[in-house]
Amino acid sequence: MFPPQSKPLPLKPIPGSYGLPLFGAIKDRLDYFYNQGKDEFFSTRAKKYQSTVFKTNMPPGPFIAQNPKVIAVLDAISFPVLFDTSKIEKFNVLDGTYLPSLSFTGGHRVCAYLDPSEPNHTTLKSFFMSILASKHKDFVPLFRTCLSQMFADIEDEMGSKKTAGFNDPSDAMAFNFVFRLFCGKDPSKTKLGSEGPAVVDKWLGLQLAPLATLGFPKFLKHFEDLLMHTFPIPFFLVKSDYKKLYDAFYASSSSVLDKAESFGIDRDEACHNLVFIAGFNAYGGMKAWFPTLIKWVGKAGEKLHSQLANEIRTVIKEEGGVSFQALEKMTLTKSVVYEALRIEPGVPFQYGKAKEDIVINSHDAAYEIKKGEMIFGYQPFATKDPKIFDHAEEFVGHRFVGEGENLLKYVYWSNGRETEDPTVGNKQCPGKDLVVLLSRLLLVELFLRYDTFTVETAVLPFGSSVTLTSLIKATSI
Template sequence: MSSEELPGREIPGSVGLPFFGAIADRLSYFYSQGELKYFTTRMEKYKSTVFRCNMPPGPFMARDPRVVCLLDALSFQTLFDTSKVEKRDVLDGTFVPSTAFTGGYRTCAYLDPSEPNHAILKGFFLSLLAKKHDQFIPLFRHAMSALFSSLEDELAAKGTSSFNDLNDVMAFDFVFRLLCGVAPAETSLVRDGPKSMDLWLFGQLSPLMTLGIKYVPSFLEDFFLHNFPIPFFLVRSYYDKFYSAFETHLGKLLEEAAELGLQPDEACHNLVFLAGFNAYGGMKSVFPALIKWVAAGGAGLHVRLAAEIRAVVKEKGITPAALNEMSLTKSAVYEVLRIEPSVPYQYGKAKQDFKIQNHENSFLIKKGEMLFGYQAMATRDPRIFENPDDYVADRFVGEGEKLLKYVYWSNGRETDDPTVENKQCPGKDLVVMLCRLMLVELFLRYDTFEVESGKLLLGSSVTFKSVTKYSN
């Protein structure tokens, strides 16, 4: 059946009474049901992957919480079409943090491609990454060497090692060295960079989280966390500290931005956001997920990955071309990005009336409606992926590569490229390469490893329990 022949259907679902419906949905989302059940129960109730609901935080945050929810691989793609949806101030969906957190500027991530500064800023980011491409591998290998050294020391001393803590230090070190050309420890930050950025990130994202603090009743947490955004002045000293360090050491990058017509302070705030929110924040999520799922693959997968990695490295060294020849390693990374995307939510506001479709029906979207996609379900669409809830490391090997167009972690299809006209992550290819490189560094050192995993505010917690060193 072609898309033109799909039967039309009115979008099902309910947002309840004004104000009270949004509060009830928020309590269900964060507490009584939880994120996944919140969506699955509604999908089953309405017998549709497209339906209406409310998305937190709700009415006190000055944005309409009503959305059209998209939970399948087909309808989700609508969110990438900027001819149909506006991406202005939708990064955090139904909540928009104060621009005080970004120096009074709406940074590139909050701009729609139709806004003039979007093309200037994103073009600047893409050019910056292209110019620094030869630094990616040596800088990341240096950072990973320090991480694994600390991990082994902690395992020897305590029997366990928190990967997240070590990963935060590694990620901040890599990003700062890449942009500023100096180690954070050699600046005024000393070792406070990760902690300062964590508090700055929390200040912006807290209304979208739940803390789960023991002995704090959920209604009390909900009242304070989801009704009142954290004011910037509480984290200002932390932001000022790492902003000052970036401003001091960005040097030539700010000069290049000025040549494009950007004011130095606007360029600096945008680069800090790119470094802190996009890069560091993303690495806090994606690398623990990578380790968690590859660990879950067990010793059998580890043997196969180690064999492939060691054979290619022995013959061709560690280069982008060599990484691209590691078919299983590539697939193992893509599968992590599919099953646990670092940014599970996408939003867009309809610019006009248009139709969308899932596998069974077409639906009319009205101009001005907010569309919300929950990627963690869209990329587990059982009509696209066999055994979608299972981590299948070789899913994208050979013919499986055809499924990459349904991997959406970067705010676009994995088969697409970021441009100034779209909202796809400018560092998309870099993230994929660094994930592959992390596995290379891991299996050049170890034959296998065991971890224990759980949940954090941002992504998964991962604790190493053991590593078996490689004796070559």
């Protein structure tokens, strides 16, 4: 529920402008990627219009986007309208105003592109949720096994170079976990060999390129803009890689595809959906999220590390091992994961089209949105809303401990409130609880092995690059 309003809010016209046809969208795109950057793009407009709801254009813009015009919602009160599927349509809006060629998904509109009103959405999401439920007992032991190899690789690099990159071993670990979870075998035993992460990265990168910048020097911005943001990226550049990926999943996931047929889903369509949920949603999500989590925990410093290590080691000793029950007792560890998800959600954008004329509220006003208008939510502003969170721009590890749990309804990373659950009738991530579980497990395994660590970070097109600059082994367990 939203906080109760003491009095009706004034209905105001939505401020902002789309600018001149064609040129307005290009100007906004250049501001977004090069002249200002994401956060400044939104903050300057919110300040200019004195509103957290306003009109703007969203990249990639002309020639490649269906329609770049959106109504941006940037506060914690207006943002959740995007979760209300009775008012908001989610047809082909996963990537916002732009839809990659369906060749990237075998010609199928996979579940992520479907609106819940479409019958195939119910079938496919039911199938995914059933698969995850059937794998429940594998989550903890399999992920711990994969983490052990990751930390061994990191320690080897630390031993030879004195520092270690986190992203590459994390990517390898994530792909290994996802493939083994769904296919029951090590991907190195398939035709993918050790190339799985690189193949998926290329497939992901070409789909998402129009939504990113590579960070070229500003004098090259027009070259990059022309290359990445003006025309659709052709599928043929990754066609052979995608076939290799699809074939590996098809050959190795017979039991999963058998189950799909019991749901009435064709094996080919099921496999393309499986590749998408495994490669785009699961691996792609972990690729961006795990370095982000380590970045924020690393930067929080030794005091928080000591508190986490003490909680984790004490609970595990009391419970006799790492288990679901033990993880639930680690209140600080849970809070730290939620705080990282709040301060830098892995998927910063949400989109949806109004199914009818609707009125939405911000903290200060009400606004009418017309049927068919695209609503865009920039989540990092909504989940750092200073009217909801004290010290909203700071990473506060204990924020969600005790009474702080009441604030979890304002954590939106999963395309829904953290206090709500995925269903076939909404677009909330079916792996929401699994992501939180794996994030806790990552911290548990980290602080079982090490007392503290330090990091250096850099910005990537999606997420952060993290380098471990020190890693102090645990003195007591």
